[in-house]
């Protein structure tokens with residue numbers, strides 16, 4: 001077992017304590033053999049019939065009980081290796097991952113420093129932990145340092161996304177790592193919208209910055225086209241979550257069907273780098289096209305937000321674009337702060353250059369009949 005990062009080393013002792021009390025749960029080999037399981041919740045024996053292939057069954061129970069399947073470990077090892085992490089653990093969704101991990105790691109006397117625009121799953125996980133939560137202005141490293149400087153009794157956790165999906169921006173991860181190290185805080189980074197697209201080979205903004213977070217969250221429901229999520233880090237971390245993340249322990253294991261789909265999506269993203277290149281080229285083209293119309297899209301990368309301000313204007317512009325054949329939704333508060341309703345375009349590898357041209361022309365036409 002490799003060494004845990006300093007911020008998580010306390011978990012080694014906590015796991016030893018569980019072990020000494022006979023309460024440690026370890027991974028078992030996937031249930032196999034001729035005898036049907038006697039601890040599955042697949043009460044009607046339907047899982048095998050719903051999709052009758054060896055890999056394609058419901059897990060039937062939590063992985064701690066009888067839900068462990070070979071595909072779980074295969075997918076976990078693949079993503080961990082890809083990210084240069086020691087281990088990874090699957091969750092049924094990114095929401096379940098954030099809620100489970102934050103409530104399992106942070107204790108009541110801890111401090112969680114959270115970016116003001118963090119995803120609802122991070123907010124809910126922080127609330128569930130009962131730790132003191134300090135919400136800092138978006139991307140404000142000085143405010144994070146300030147929050148960490150104040151006296152505290154327990155541990156400190158700095159939680160951020162690497163690429164914010166409504167604003168297409170992200171923190172200076174090297175600076176964040178430095179601040180965390182200087183104050184003995186753990187760094188938790190949710191790479192949900194970055195993985196598969198940003199960074200070298202799509203390995204995300206932490207790899208790009210050469211930063212090793214203590215905890216990294218990724219999802220399979222976005223660039224990898226499937227569903228589910230994972231937490232990557234040291235082996236102590238995943239052993240702790242295996243024992244204490246309630247959304248993992250008390251929930252049916254990820255369906256092998258979905259784990260298989262996630263693995264295929266993940267492998268495709270690696271084997272077909274042209275997909276990522278196309279996505280980024282479309283994004284660049286759309287950013288250029290909108291800029292030429294006098295719209296300055298915020299941020300960088302494959303998400304292209306056009307902040308229009310008032311919710312009714314966002315609704316009107318979206319509906320006029322849809323009338324012109326552009327499938328787009330308006331994003332309004334509370335998904336974004338008041339006064340920043342927007343249209344959020346995303347570039348994908350399925351779009352052609354002429355699709356992007358059509359969007360730019362439609363925006364131009366809508367602008368022509370809009371009061372600026």
Ligand SMILES: Cc1ncc(COP(=O)(O)O)c(C=O)c1O
Pocket residue numbers: 092093094095096098119121161165190192193219220221228229
């Ligand atoms: C940053 C972030 N984390 C987690 C999630 C939740 O992921 P999932 O849709 O897999 O529950 C999202 C979803 O949009 C997200 O934006």
